[in-house]
Amino acid sequence: MATNTRPGRRDFLKTAAAGAAGAMGITALRFDRLFAQSAGGGWVAGMQINPAIDNRRVICCHDPKMLTALPANTDFTTTNNAVAADVVASNLDEMAMQLAQKATADDAWSTIFRTGNAGSWAATRVAMKTNGIGDGSTNRPRWAIYKKICDVLIKLGVQAQNIVLYDSCDNASSYYNPHISLTDTTKIRAAQVSVRAVGLGGFKAVTLTSTTGISAAADLVDGNIDILVNVAACKAHNGTGNGWNYGSCTLCMKNHFGTFTDASTGSHSDNLHVQGAGGATLPTPAALFEINKHAAVLGGNPVRQQLCIVDALLSNSGQCPGGATTCKNPPSGPGGPWDCRTDRLVMGTFAPIVDYLAANKILLDSTVTGGKSPPTLAITNAGIILPMFLTQFGYAETDPQWTEYTPDNVPVINQGTGGTTGTGGTSSAGGSSAAGGSTHTGGTTGAGGAPATGGSSTPGAGGTTASGGSTSAGGSTSASSSTSAGGSTTGGTTAMSSSAGGTGGAATTAASASGGSTATGGTSAGHGTTASAAGGSAKAAASAAKAGASSGGCSVAGNDRKSTPWGAVLALGTVVAGKLRRWIG
Amino acid sequence: MNRTTLRTLIVATFALAAASCSGSTSSPGGGNGAGGGSHAGGACGTTASGGAGGASSACVAGPVLDQNAFGQKYKFADNELSGWTQATAADDPAAFDVYTSVDDLVSRIDGEADSYKGFRFAMFQDLMGPDPQTCNVVVMDFVTDCLATTEYTGQQGNGSYVIEVAGYDDSVAIVTTTLTGINVYAHFKALYIELQMSGYLAEDGSLDLNKAASAAAQFLAALKTKTN
Numbered sequence: 001m002a003t004n005t006r007p008g009r010r011d012f013l014k015t016a017a018a019g020a021a022g023a024m025g026i027t028a029l030r031f032d033r034l035f036a037q038s039a040g041g042g043w044v045a046g047m048q049i050n051p052a053i054d055n056r057r058v059i060c061c062h063d064p065k066m067l068t069a070l071p072a073n074t075d076f077t078t079t080n081n082a083v084a085a086d087v088v089a090s091n092l093d094e095m096a097m098q099l100a101q102k103a104t105a106d107d108a109w110s111t112i113f114r115t116g117n118a119g120s121w122a123a124t125r126v127a128m129k130t131n132g133i134g135d136g137s138t139n140r141p142r143w144a145i146y147k148k149i150c151d152v153l154i155k156l157g158v159q160a161q162n163i164v165l166y167d168s169c170d171n172a173s174s175y176y177n178p179h180i181s182l183t184d185t186t187k188i189r190a191a192q193v194s195v196r197a198v199g200l201g202g203f204k205a206v207t208l209t210s211t212t213g214i215s216a217a218a219d220l221v222d223g224n225i226d227i228l229v230n231v232a233a234c235k236a237h238n239g240t241g242n243g244w245n246y247g248s249c250t251l252c253m254k255n256h257f258g259t260f261t262d263a264s265t266g267s268h269s270d271n272l273h274v275q276g277a278g279g280a281t282l283p284t285p286a287a288l289f290e291i292n293k294h295a296a297v298l299g300g301n302p303v304r305q306q307l308c309i310v311d312a313l314l315s316n317s318g319q320c321p322g323g324a325t326t327c328k329n330p331p332s333g334p335g336g337p338w339d340c341r342t343d344r345l346v347m348g349t350f351a352p353i354v355d356y357l358a359a360n361k362i363l364l365d366s367t368v369t370g371g372k373s374p375p376t377l378a379i380t381n382a383g384i385i386l387p388m389f390l391t392q393f394g395y396a397e398t399d400p401q402w403t404e405y406t407p408d409n410v411p412v413i414n415q416g417t418g419g420t421t422g423t424g425g426t427s428s429a430g431g432s433s434a435a436g437g438s439t440h441t442g443g444t445t446g447a448g449g450a451p452a453t454g455g456s457s458t459p460g461a462g463g464t465t466a467s468g469g470s471t472s473a474g475g476s477t478s479a480s481s482s483t484s485a486g487g488s489t490t491g492g493t494t495a496m497s498s499s500a501g502g503t504g505g506a507a508t509t510a511a512s513a514s515g516g517s518t519a520t521g522g523t524s525a526g527h528g529t530t531a532s533a534a535g536g537s538a539k540a541a542a543s544a545a546k547a548g549a550s551s552g553g554c555s556v557a558g559n560d561r562k563s564t565p566w567g568a569v570l571a572l573g574t575v576v577a578g579k580l581r582r583w584i585g
Numbered sequence: 586m587n588r589t590t591l592r593t594l595i596v597a598t599f600a601l602a603a604a605s606c607s608g609s610t611s612s613p614g615g616g617n618g619a620g621g622g623s624h625a626g627g628a629c630g631t632t633a634s635g636g637a638g639g640a641s642s643a644c645v646a647g648p649v650l651d652q653n654a655f656g657q658k659y660k661f662a663d664n665e666l667s668g669w670t671q672a673t674a675a676d677d678p679a680a681f682d683v684y685t686s687v688d689d690l691v692s693r694i695d696g697e698a699d700s701y702k703g704f705r706f707a708m709f710q711d712l713m714g715p716d717p718q719t720c721n722v723v724v725m726d727f728v729t730d731c732l733a734t735t736e737y738t739g740q741q742g743n744g745s746y747v748i749e750v751a752g753y754d755d756s757v758a759i760v761t762t763t764l765t766g767i768n769v770y771a772h773f774k775a776l777y778i779e780l781q782m783s784g785y786l787a788e789d790g791s792l793d794l795n796k797a798a799s800a801a802a803q804f805l806a807a808l809k810t811k812t813n
Contacts, residue, residue, distance in 0.1 A: 069790075070764060070765065070786070070790070071765070072717035072765065072783075072786055073717045073718065073719045073765050073784035074719065074763075074765065074766075074783040075713075075717070075719050075783070075784075077676065078717055078784075133693070133694075133695060134679065135677055135679035135680065135693070135709065135711050136672050136676055136677030136679070136680065136711050136719075137711065137719060137721055137781065137783065169692075170692070171678060174674075174675065174676070174677070174678045178675075237695070237696075237697070238696070238697040239696045239697065239699075242699065242700050246696075257695075273691070273695075273696045320742050320744055321740060321741055321742065321744050321746070321759065321761045321770060322742070322744020322745045322746045322759065322761045323744045323745055324741065324742030324743045324744030324745075325742065325743060327740055327741070327742035327744070328701075328736070328739040328740045329697050329700030329701065329740065331779070331781060333695065333697040334694065334695040334697065335693055335694030335695055335697070336694070336781070337721075337763075337781060337783065338764075339763050339764060340764065341764065370764075375742070
């Protein structure tokens with residue numbers, strides 16, 4: 001669902017880590033998408049999985065320290081033993097903060113996970129998809145990820161016995177059960193893995209239009225599971241008839257071939273697989289899309305599938321033997337062992353976009369896979385099928401927002417701290433414009449940071465404040481910009497684009513607020529929390545300072561903003577949206 | 586076999602299977618070719634079934650075994666190769682299985698099983714060697730030597746390979762490197778074989794190709810013997 005009022009995808013992606021996600025924020029959401037929600041019956045066009053998180057936002061953390069070393073072999077246990085679980089946990093916290101644009105992990109997780117169970121976390125039931133295909137050397141999601149997510153859920157109040165890992169098709173119990181315990185805090189705190197649908201109420205037939213004879217776990221179909229967490233390993237995937245029919249990958253969406261299955265055979269979901277040999281006759285993987293719109297996955301209120309993670313610490317590149325451009329079946333397909341070290345985790349709320357980006361940014365990028373590429377047909381067919389991941393859900397290739405970062409260059413959180421934080425302005429005599437730097441905060445937000453810097457050159461009023469201007473992010477108003485001498489317009493505009501909603505008008509403080517910190521506010525505004533967003537957190541401040549020092553994303557963000565005349569339009573839309581939301585709400 | 590030799594990569598364009606299969610459709614089946622015909626369907630071997638005699642260019646059918654017998658014939662007993670034992674069921678519930686159709690194999694390797702269309706039996710065995718070495722052995726009965734060759738040729742594509750393992754010509758076996766070991770592709774008679782071997786990192790983190798190639802040679806030799 002592309003809109004003609006948005007800048008191109010490339011303009012945003014090229015801004016690297018800091019720029020895109022926050023800059024767009026919720027601002028650019030079309031009203032229909034903003035308000036469209038499933039009535040609990042699965043996907044409806046335009047629905048938001050989480051009203052506080054843009055479906056299009058996907059976070060990728062690249063950190064080689066998540067592995068202590070290259071695993072000595074491809075055995076699942078050996079592989080897991082090479083994972084630095086504490087680093088993974090820490091990175092997942094930061095990724096959640098980036099995804100939810102919150103300054104603390106607790107705030108982030110409580111934004112991502114929502115319970116519809118009368119608000120009772122203790123009664124909330126959680127299912128976590130894993131992957132039991134293959135054998136002891138098959139690449140599958142690492143224990144550390146499940147452990148962290150379970151720890152998060154338990155901290156929210158979920159009972160360990162109400163969390164279950166499952167694969168309704170292949171038996172994953174042997175791979176995970178030894179590392180699961182209801183009480184041992186060093187393990188995955190959850191119930192034992194559900195073998196097929198045993199731990200999820202057994203199978204229940206579902207009716208699909210694209211195929212027949214399919215069942216799914218009854219507790220998912222009947223809505224007895226409140227939260228579904230989808231964790232997939234990062235793997236290339238050939239497909240029936242050597243057709244590379246699934247976008248040449250098996251990630252979060254294809255992972256549900258182990259949620260929906262051909263229950264009668266006790267085997268893999270043959271009926272879900274697409275027949276066809278690819279090329280000109282490449283068929284649309286209709287079942288893949290249908291099950292990912294199904295109420296078992298996207299039904300519920302709140303929506304059941306709330307978090308999608310791709311474990312790309314180690315990936316299956318799909319490369320043919322010897323790097324051949326053609327072959328019948330690469331050894332690293334979904335049942336095979338990992339063959340490349342990619343050192344990444346990917347997180348989002350909306351599986352189609354998570355998959356689209358993970359495939360393009362990891363599996364199909366040989367600079368990420370250590371020079372490995374799938375065969376020519378895989379690349380060709382990915383070019384046909386992957387865009388369907390978007391169009392089938394009403395999105396265009398200009399929509400996805402990929403924010404990739406390394407731990408030493410974490411994008412500044414664009415949470416709504418409102419202008420309060422802002423110090424600057426007034427006191428800021430010139431150079432301090434450094435303030436500007438901090439401002440950069442906006443980084444993402446696009447808060448004016450960058451411009452502010454400029455101000456630096458102009459001691460006194462201008463510069464410093466300028467930052468504020470940007471800050472104003474919220475654009476709430478340009479007001480801010482005006483205030484801020486230096487930063488002026490640039491700031492204002494920018495801010496606007498980034499700061500969603502801005503109603504909160506951080507702007508207010510803009511004048512005084514040195515910085516982009518304020519800008520932040522904007523975003524929060526977009527999330528409707530501006531009001532309370534006052535006072536940037538220490539985290540925000542710290543990051544701001546860090547950002548200022550490094551200057552990295554700051555200037556980029558600024559440039560991007562400058563090249564984004566749509567900002568004002570978007571901000572205006574957001575302001576209106578915000579008002580509408582409050583009015584409706 | 587030194588490292589330098591092993592690292593001598595060649596780019597090979599393969600077109601070998603066809604040669605040995607040419608004319609197979611018109612030639613009488615080979616040897617003991619019981620039943621081969623019913624499974625044929627590839628470029629060659631369609632007439633492999635039965636028949637007397639057998640010209641030299643004819644496809645040769647493998648022995649006819651049942652599913653269990655096939656698995657027992659080709660699986661490795663513990664320490665059959667010194668230091669190698671089958672992974673325990675607790676570690677790997679799929680440590681040993683024999684599949685009889687593509688649909689059956691889908692349960693292990695997903696839709697990609699279709700790439701092995703034409704096999705009669707497919708044995709998968711996961712072995713643990715001297716720590717941390719592992720080897721996943723795949724042995725598939727393609728009914729005739731021609732079909733096994735065709736499968737091998739289709740799999741090797743046009744890649745670049747480290748070919749010198751135990752003296753096998755690249756028309757019989759190819760070896761590719763992975764991050765922690767090697768993958769071996771081979772065919773003997775009616776068998777198509779894959780070995781996925783990992784755990785061959787040297788202390789300095791480099792790949793110990795000599796050790797990996799040596800182990801691969803042992804596996805191939807043993808499997809070749811089993812075909813007799």
